[in-house]
Amino acid sequence: xxxxxxxxxxxxxxxxxxxxxxxxxxxxxxxxxxxxxxxxxxxxxxxxxxxxxxxxxxxxxxxxxxxxxxxxxxxxxxxxxxxxxxxxxxxxxxxxxxxxxxxxxxxxxxxxxxxxxxxxxxxxxxxxxxxxxxxxxxxxxxxxxxxxxxxxxxxxxxxxxxxxxxxxxxxxxxxxxxxxxxxxxxxxxxxxxxxxxxxxxxxxxxxxxxxxxxxxxxxxxxxxxxxxxxxxxxxxxxxxxxxxxxxxxxxxxxxxxxxxxxxxxxxxxxxxxxxxxxxxxxxxxxxxxxxxxxxxxxxxxxxxxxxxxxxxxxxxxxxxxxxxxxxxxxxxxxxx
Amino acid sequence: xxxxxxxxxxxxxxxxxxxxxxxxxxxxxxxxxxxxxxxxxxxxxxxxxxxxxxxxxxxxxxxxxxxxxxxxxxxxxxxxxxxxxxxxxxxxxxxxxxxxxxxxxxxxxxxxxxxxxxxxxxxxxxxxxxxxxxxxxxxxxxxxxxxxxxxxxxxxxxxxxxxxxxxxxxxxxxxxxxxxxxxxxxxxxxxxxxxxxxxxxxxxxxxxxxxxxxxxxxxxxxxxxxxxxxxxxxxxxxxxxxxxxxxxxxxxxxxxxxxxxxxxxxxxxxxxxxxxxxxxxxxxxxxxxxxxxxxxxxxxxxxxxxxxxxxxxxxxxxxxxxxxxxxxxxxxxx
Numbered sequence: 001x002x003x004x005x006x007x008x009x010x011x012x013x014x015x016x017x018x019x020x021x022x023x024x025x026x027x028x029x030x031x032x033x034x035x036x037x038x039x040x041x042x043x044x045x046x047x048x049x050x051x052x053x054x055x056x057x058x059x060x061x062x063x064x065x066x067x068x069x070x071x072x073x074x075x076x077x078x079x080x081x082x083x084x085x086x087x088x089x090x091x092x093x094x095x096x097x098x099x100x101x102x103x104x105x106x107x108x109x110x111x112x113x114x115x116x117x118x119x120x121x122x123x124x125x126x127x128x129x130x131x132x133x134x135x136x137x138x139x140x141x142x143x144x145x146x147x148x149x150x151x152x153x154x155x156x157x158x159x160x161x162x163x164x165x166x167x168x169x170x171x172x173x174x175x176x177x178x179x180x181x182x183x184x185x186x187x188x189x190x191x192x193x194x195x196x197x198x199x200x201x202x203x204x205x206x207x208x209x210x211x212x213x214x215x216x217x218x219x220x221x222x223x224x225x226x227x228x229x230x231x232x233x234x235x236x237x238x239x240x241x242x243x244x245x246x247x248x249x250x251x252x253x254x255x256x257x258x259x260x261x262x263x264x265x266x267x268x269x270x271x272x273x274x275x276x277x278x279x280x281x282x283x284x285x286x287x288x289x290x291x292x293x294x295x296x297x298x299x300x301x302x303x304x305x306x307x308x309x310x311x312x313x314x315x316x317x318x319x320x321x322x323x324x325x326x327x328x329x330x331x332x333x334x335x336x
Numbered sequence: 337x338x339x340x341x342x343x344x345x346x347x348x349x350x351x352x353x354x355x356x357x358x359x360x361x362x363x364x365x366x367x368x369x370x371x372x373x374x375x376x377x378x379x380x381x382x383x384x385x386x387x388x389x390x391x392x393x394x395x396x397x398x399x400x401x402x403x404x405x406x407x408x409x410x411x412x413x414x415x416x417x418x419x420x421x422x423x424x425x426x427x428x429x430x431x432x433x434x435x436x437x438x439x440x441x442x443x444x445x446x447x448x449x450x451x452x453x454x455x456x457x458x459x460x461x462x463x464x465x466x467x468x469x470x471x472x473x474x475x476x477x478x479x480x481x482x483x484x485x486x487x488x489x490x491x492x493x494x495x496x497x498x499x500x501x502x503x504x505x506x507x508x509x510x511x512x513x514x515x516x517x518x519x520x521x522x523x524x525x526x527x528x529x530x531x532x533x534x535x536x537x538x539x540x541x542x543x544x545x546x547x548x549x550x551x552x553x554x555x556x557x558x559x560x561x562x563x564x565x566x567x568x569x570x571x572x573x574x575x576x577x578x579x580x581x582x583x584x585x586x587x588x589x590x591x592x593x594x595x596x597x598x599x600x601x602x603x604x605x606x607x608x609x610x611x612x613x614x615x616x617x618x619x620x621x622x623x624x625x626x627x628x629x630x631x632x633x634x635x636x637x638x639x640x641x642x643x644x645x646x647x648x649x650x651x652x653x654x655x656x657x658x659x660x661x662x663x664x665x666x667x668x669x670x
Contacts, residue, residue, distance in 0.1 A: 015507070015508060015511050018504075018508045019508065019511065019512075022508070026520060026524070029524055030523060030524060031524070031525070031526035139651060139654050139655065139658070140647070140651060142597075142650075142654060143597065143601070143646075143647050143648075143650035143651040143654055144643075144647050145601050145604045145605065145608075145625065145643060145646060145647075146605070147604075147605065147608050147629065148604075148625060148629075148639065148643045148646075151629060151632050151636075151639065152643075155632065155633075155636055159633065270513050271513050271514070271515075273513050273516065274513040274514065274515035274516050275515075277515065277516070277519070277609065278515075278605055278608065278609070281608070281609070282629075292516075292519075293609050293610075296519065296523055296609060296610070296611065297609075297610050308516065308520065311512075311513065311516055312511065312512055312516075315511060315512065315513055316511055319511070
């Protein structure tokens with residue numbers, strides 16, 4: 001087991017090195033570049049040269065790359081140029097990070113809580129109305145543009161019906177105390193339960209929006225996995241032995257069907273970051289996704305760097321954790 | 337054999353892709369043996385995978401629905417200049433007279449869906465948009481296919497260090513969430529246009545196609561007919577292009593039906609993030625939807641119509657792709 005983890009860690013380091021190289025090259029290739037972004041229209045050849053020297057852009061490429069890696073390792077991305085001018089890009093990241101995690105967490109809870117049971121029941125009642133209907137719902141879920149779903153929900157439930165808040169994470173007038181940056185948790189910790197409740201209400205629409213794609217994927221993988229397991233000989237054996245339906249379901253079907261589902265959930269965690277870019281933009285969520293969208297629009301390269309790098313890192317780490325979890329669930333994997 | 341004997345890793349996006357490669361068809365005949373009434377075993381000569389898949393697809397309502405939507409969409413795209421009642425690029429004087437900063441005119445005689453934000457006929461733009469949407473979807477898929485087939489063939493045909501190198505590149509590309517990758521590539525373009533959008537979307541598909549194709553190419557390499565060809569002295573090039581590649585394309589073709597749907601959705605997402613094609617003289621549904629979100633509070637219908645078109649077409653491609661995959665999957669032929 002330990003050897004397995006070490007091997008995966010080494011592979012991860014390799015991927016990170018290549019990713020850092022790609023990020024570096026990508027940043028250099030972006031139109032405009034750092035110097036133009038800072039100097040804007042007023043750039044003169046002299047001021048450009050001075051700025052390039054200040055940033056070390058006049059040095060050979062490989063030296064620049066190593067300096068870039070050094071800065072990244074120290075968490076020094078420089079100040080934001082246009083999203084929140086002057087603020088350290090890393091601070092913007094740290095400040096917005098909990099917002100995205102909170103949203104992704106609730107979205108994932110919704111997707112799993114609906115996707116796995118529905119997938120299981122659809123497979124058990126294969127080719128019935130329930131099965132067909134839920135498959136169609138999941139296919140439609142993938143065909144709807146995420147941001148349009150967000151606008152649609154917002155329009156119906158927030159603007160027309162007024163049941164839920166339109167945007168943001170919490171009503172500003174509450175002046176809730178901040179502890180961790182996770183607003184629901186903060187309210188519970190400080191016993192400001194109305195703040196938690198308000199944060200939950202703000203979470204409903206964005207997390208449903210963000211959950212749409214992972215729900216559809218988890219549902220379909222669960223359904224396919226259960227269908228496959230149901231055909232196995234050991235299920236027939238278990239049934240003929242006279243085991244109760246509950247034992248067969250829990251120990252024989254779900255335990256085996258969960259293997260591919262675990263992988264899928266891990267993959268979808270990474271994909272949530274991409275979905276968050278769209279969802280947070282629709283609901284002015286104030287998280288990383290929104291920061292990423294804004295920094296693209298306004299060409300704020302320091303913020304862009306830190307968010308992209310963090311997104312890639314989270315994705316790689318989540319994949320590593322999924323692999324390890326997979327090895328825990330399925331002992332066969334370890335020996336391969 | 338397992339599709340990727342060189343890869344010890346158990347899970348992740350890669351394995352899902354490999355699993356797809358092993359399911360869909362390889363074009364080999366499967367003996368179909370019937371026991372006739374007299375009790376004698378009669379060999380029907382076998383039904384090819386494609387023939388049996390087609391026999392099932394013809395009766396599959398899911399496939400038929402997907403196919404009908406797709407055909408209607410393609411016909412609409414081809415005939416759009418003759419179907420559209422008005423010029424989709426022209427600002428109509430009848431609509432312009434009511435167009436003020438605070439008012440986008442709705443339905444009027446001759447304009448059943450009303451105006452867009454510049455006084456152009458919304459219905460004509462939707463009809464005209466079918467063509468550009470099809471172009472984005474088809475070209476993004478084709479470019480993705482071209483890149484993926486090149487890389488996949490290189491890896492699958494030669495194996496060895498070329499395979500390792502290509503697959504490492506593919507792995508790194510897969511280690512970035514796909515929409516983020518598309519956005520990052522689109523941002524590289526100094527001047528966004530239709531083609532930068534297409535290239536950004538296509539690039540994301542390259543690693544998926546490459547891995548799929550490599551998986552089934554490796555399976556082909558170990559198969560008897562390739563061994564037979566080699567024994568007959570067929571040249572390496574002919575083996576790769578006439579024996580291995582055609583037999584490996586099944587899963588890739590299924591995947592491309594699904595990619596058509598995601599390309600259209602991704603194009604809309606890029607537009608929404610401000611990285612789409614800024615030139616709106618040629619209407620495209622994704623771009624129309626992306627721009628319409630700016631007016632969505634007051635004029636939700638501007639977003640609703642292009643969104644409905646996108647959803648229907650994406651659903652059509654998805655239904656078709658999913659039923660194709662199921663029909664070609666030997667495991668579901670029971």
